Amino acid sequence: MIEQLKNSGFEEMTLNMGPQHPSTHGVLHLLLKMDGEVITEARPDIGYLHRGMEKIAEKRTWGANIALSDRWDYIASMSNNFAAVLGPEKLMSITVPKRAEYIRVIMAELNRIASHLIFFGTYGIDIGAFTPFFYAFREREKILDLYESVCGARLTYNYFRIGGVSADLPEEFIPGVKAFINYFRPKLKEYDTLLSTNPIFMDRTVGVGAITKEEAIDWALSGPNIRASGVNFDLRKDDPYSVYSEFDFNIPTGKNGDCWDRYMVRMNEMKESARIVEQALEKLEPGDIMAKVAKVIRPPAGEIYTHVEAPKGELGVYCISDGSTMPYRYKVRGPSFVNLAILQKMLKGLRIADVVAVLGSIDIVLGEVDR
Amino acid sequence: MTNQELLTKIAEKFPAVAESKPAAGALPAFNLTLELPSASIAEVCAWLKTGELKFDYLASLSGVDLKDKLQVVYHLYSIELKHKLILKVNLDRLNPELSSVNSVWQAANWHEREAYDMFGVKFTGHPYPERILTAEGFEGYPLLKDFIAKPDQYD
Amino acid sequence: MIYASQSLGDLWNWLLQQFAELCGSLGIPEVIRYMVEKGAYAVGLLVFISLTALVMIYMERKVSAHMQLRYGPMWTGGWHGWSQTIADMIKLLLKEDIIPDKADRWVHRIAPIVIFVPSLIGFLVIPFDKYLIGADLNVGILLVFGFSSIAVLSIFMGGWASNNKYTLLGGLRSAAQMISYELPLVLSVLGVIMTVGSLKMSDIVMAQKDVWFLFTPNLLGFIIYIIAGTAEVNRTPFDLPEAESELVSGYNTEYSGLKYGFFMLSEFTNTFIISAIAATFFMGGWNGPSWLPGIVSFLAKTYLIVFLLMWFRWTFPRLRVDRLMDFGWKFLLPLSFFNILMIAVWVLVKK
Numbered sequence: 001m002i003e004q005l006k007n008s009g010f011e012e013m014t015l016n017m018g019p020q021h022p023s024t025h026g027v028l029h030l031l032l033k034m035d036g037e038v039i040t041e042a043r044p045d046i047g048y049l050h051r052g053m054e055k056i057a058e059k060r061t062w063g064a065n066i067a068l069s070d071r072w073d074y075i076a077s078m079s080n081n082f083a084a085v086l087g088p089e090k091l092m093s094i095t096v097p098k099r100a101e102y103i104r105v106i107m108a109e110l111n112r113i114a115s116h117l118i119f120f121g122t123y124g125i126d127i128g129a130f131t132p133f134f135y136a137f138r139e140r141e142k143i144l145d146l147y148e149s150v151c152g153a154r155l156t157y158n159y160f161r162i163g164g165v166s167a168d169l170p171e172e173f174i175p176g177v178k179a180f181i182n183y184f185r186p187k188l189k190e191y192d193t194l195l196s197t198n199p200i201f202m203d204r205t206v207g208v209g210a211i212t213k214e215e216a217i218d219w220a221l222s223g224p225n226i227r228a229s230g231v232n233f234d235l236r237k238d239d240p241y242s243v244y245s246e247f248d249f250n251i252p253t254g255k256n257g258d259c260w261d262r263y264m265v266r267m268n269e270m271k272e273s274a275r276i277v278e279q280a281l282e283k284l285e286p287g288d289i290m291a292k293v294a295k296v297i298r299p300p301a302g303e304i305y306t307h308v309e310a311p312k313g314e315l316g317v318y319c320i321s322d323g324s325t326m327p328y329r330y331k332v333r334g335p336s337f338v339n340l341a342i343l344q345k346m347l348k349g350l351r352i353a354d355v356v357a358v359l360g361s362i363d364i365v366l367g368e369v370d371r
Numbered sequence: 372m373t374n375q376e377l378l379t380k381i382a383e384k385f386p387a388v389a390e391s392k393p394a395a396g397a398l399p400a401f402n403l404t405l406e407l408p409s410a411s412i413a414e415v416c417a418w419l420k421t422g423e424l425k426f427d428y429l430a431s432l433s434g435v436d437l438k439d440k441l442q443v444v445y446h447l448y449s450i451e452l453k454h455k456l457i458l459k460v461n462l463d464r465l466n467p468e469l470s471s472v473n474s475v476w477q478a479a480n481w482h483e484r485e486a487y488d489m490f491g492v493k494f495t496g497h498p499y500p501e502r503i504l505t506a507e508g509f510e511g512y513p514l515l516k517d518f519i520a521k522p523d524q525y526d
Numbered sequence: 527m528i529y530a531s532q533s534l535g536d537l538w539n540w541l542l543q544q545f546a547e548l549c550g551s552l553g554i555p556e557v558i559r560y561m562v563e564k565g566a567y568a569v570g571l572l573v574f575i576s577l578t579a580l581v582m583i584y585m586e587r588k589v590s591a592h593m594q595l596r597y598g599p600m601w602t603g604g605w606h607g608w609s610q611t612i613a614d615m616i617k618l619l620l621k622e623d624i625i626p627d628k629a630d631r632w633v634h635r636i637a638p639i640v641i642f643v644p645s646l647i648g649f650l651v652i653p654f655d656k657y658l659i660g661a662d663l664n665v666g667i668l669l670v671f672g673f674s675s676i677a678v679l680s681i682f683m684g685g686w687a688s689n690n691k692y693t694l695l696g697g698l699r700s701a702a703q704m705i706s707y708e709l710p711l712v713l714s715v716l717g718v719i720m721t722v723g724s725l726k727m728s729d730i731v732m733a734q735k736d737v738w739f740l741f742t743p744n745l746l747g748f749i750i751y752i753i754a755g756t757a758e759v760n761r762t763p764f765d766l767p768e769a770e771s772e773l774v775s776g777y778n779t780e781y782s783g784l785k786y787g788f789f790m791l792s793e794f795t796n797t798f799i800i801s802a803i804a805a806t807f808f809m810g811g812w813n814g815p816s817w818l819p820g821i822v823s824f825l826a827k828t829y830l831i832v833f834l835l836m837w838f839r840w841t842f843p844r845l846r847v848d849r850l851m852d853f854g855w856k857f858l859l860p861l862s863f864f865n866i867l868m869i870a871v872w873v874l875v876k877k
Binding site: 013015021022023037124125126127128129130131133134135138194195198200201203204351352353354355356 | 590593594595596691692695699762763765766769770771772773774840841842843844845846847848849
């Protein structure tokens with residue numbers, strides 16, 4: 001059909017979506033070849049936010065790299081911190097005190113909620129509903145307030161340290177988290193009323209951009225994206241790090257791997273994260289928050305690939321140490337980077353309205369894609 | 372499956388594959404690390420994925436500049452059997468060339484482009500072997516240890 | 527007497543009579559009297575339209591803000607940011623008027639006028655109150671729909687002339703959407719027209735003296751009308767022509783300054799017209815409690831519909847273009863045919 005049209009003088013339209021476009025979540029550039037509104041070829045063009053993180057990391061001490069890690073996935077910096085400290089800790093065989101471990105888990109899970117809230121809000125905007133955004137940010141604000149009380153920052157926390165965390169919890173933090181969890185649970189129902197079961201929303205997302213199980217594994221998707229396709233793959237269970245093996249929580253999975261499944265997996269994950277936070281609060285006991293670590297961090301020569309389950313998926317750090325104060329190689333495997341790659345395959349045959357639905361449902365942060 | 376079992380299974384099939392020895396004074400790797408000749412990478416990977424070991428998940432593909440040679444490191448994982456494997460391929464620093472594993476794991480697509488962008492490793496058989504992260508017209512391979520970073524020039 | 531009159535319509539009628547008497551005594555020709563009368567009405571209408579736009583923009587900002595846990599403008603002018611819209615208007619007036627380099631300059635220039643003028647004409651036949659109607663034509667409603675369909679042309683002109691792919695897609699979408707939703711829109715009011723037996727606006731209002739058509743089998747027509755009307759004025763969930771998250775801003779992406787202002791203004795005037803017709807056709811127009819002036823009761827009903835449309839806009843996501851077409855042609859159109867059939871039977875039975 002398209003061939004015939006081409007021969008008769010019609011041509012495909014090339015649409016540059018981005019890097020400045022309201023719904024490419026930053027500076028993503030999509031090159032779309034289109035036949036009317038239907039996409040025949042899509043090519044994501046990334047790198048507009050490339051800051052050479054991996055090169056910079058080779059010239060910074062191990063400790064300084066934690067501050068750098070805040071800038072990968074800048075809406076889930078706690079998880080980045082987590083990934084950044086695990087490697088050197090394991091190389092130096094540091095045992096992190098229990099209290100610090102629980103604090104880390106609380107922070108990471110709260111961050112998961114915050115990150116998924118941003119997804120919920122921006123996904124609403126992608127689909128055309130503006131209001132959920134403000135609802136999501138109302139709740140996220142409370143999490144940021146909690147973070148601010150602990151580490152003084154609201155976006156780039158730089159809270160984890162090799163061997164523990166930088167500061168103990170202030171007095172008001174634990175009641176604050178408990179109050180937040182109690183406040184947050186009913187809000188999830190509100191979201192379902194507002195967006196999740198809205199017929200138009202379901203019409204836009206159910207069956208759109210479906211990824212099969214095999215494809216999801218083949219493209220090495222991770223996080224909610226692979227779980228929505230029915231693969232029960234969560235590093236918190238499959239390769240437990242920190243103290244995650246002590247908690248009782250479920251891994252929500254989807255069935256069809258379409259946009260709605262990816263959305264629902266995230267919504268359900270927030271519930272599970274709230275459960276983990278509650279359990280961690282119960283287990284939290286007074287104690288040290290830092291292990292005894294030398295002032296100058298000099299991991300022995302060696303290499304390690306550590307990964308954490310960040311809100312977006314598997315955040316891996318492959319670090320090679322040559323025994324000096326700075327990493328020899330510091331490779332960051334950003335989940336957004338890997339998840340985004342499948343876009344070029346998914347978009348074929350969809351409409352331009354589906355582009356934003358699919359892109360939003362993958363939930364990328366360009367800071368992590370481009371690093 | 373333990374590391375030893377994995378090693379024997381793979382060694383049976385590919386005698387050229389050897390366990391990677393850490394450098395003097397370095398810690399042993401935390402997972403089974405194999406070193407293999409660059410020519411056999413596509414074949415080994417295809418077998419690892421489709422064979423009984425079922426390494427269906429390419430978690431990460433990184434380039435490493437070891438000053439005297441380049442190395443490409445594959446971190447593999449099996450979703451079903453839950454075991455891990457690290458593959459290492461040494462490349463000539465002046466003319467790094469390796470056959471692409473994109474046909475084995477689609478995930479390699481962008482990882483390989485990144486490795487090309489950062490280290491100049493040419494992946495033969497890659498469907499779209501272009502730079503990915505650096506700007507258009509960028510010269511040099513920034514993650515090589517001898518790359519000299521110049522300050523950006525603005526008009 | 528003025529004192530006895532309860533509404534603006536009676537006042538207007540009284541003024542007209544006085545003026546006619548004056549003209550008669552001075553011997554002014556009929557033509558001039560007619561022109562002065564209509565001219566005065568037109569000037570009043572223009573003032574009303576600009577005020578309506580101001581009020582509606584302010585209302586949109588406040589309604590959306592309160593639905594989104596915000597306050598909206600709070601500072602400009604003092605009380606709850608009442609003059610924010612005026613400030614916005616001044617800003618729009620002062621903005622640079624950009625025409626893209628490769629645009630079709632004349633079409634690009636004309637498009638905002640083409641969309642704005644028909645929306646003004648629509649106001650002529652809206653019965654604000656008894657006697658308060660610009661031209662009580664015997665084809666009243668046809669005039670409104672006839673002119674409002676010109677808006678498609680303008681949006682398409684704007685989308686095409688901007689020489690931008692996003693605007694082109696927006697223009698194409700709007701052409702497809704507005705033409706396909708015009709049908710259910712017209713068919714939905716056909717039920718009312720059949721019940722009344724007239725296309726004249728005042729007849730339709732008079733027919734609802736006792737009971738609004740909303741509470742008759744015409745309810746289905748009302749629902750169809752609201753859905754199709756929302757699509758006709760390109761508001762969420764049918765705002766595909768300007769779908770922000772997909773097409774940046776759709777057909778008006780390349781417009782700035784006053785010309786953009788015209789597009790925005792016409793969106794609000796069209797919304798008002800659609801709501802006003804809903805109030806006229808289904809909610810009894812200026813009929814209301816006797817102590818309430820007719821125009822107040824008319825405007826209250828109109829703004830209720832306007833509020834409903836805003837409510838839609840700030841709670842619903844956006845439909846996809848193919849689903850929109852499916853919905854229009856495969857569901858709404860058959861439904862409106864069914865509605866006509868049902869009303870026909872009802873009218874027969876009532877007789």
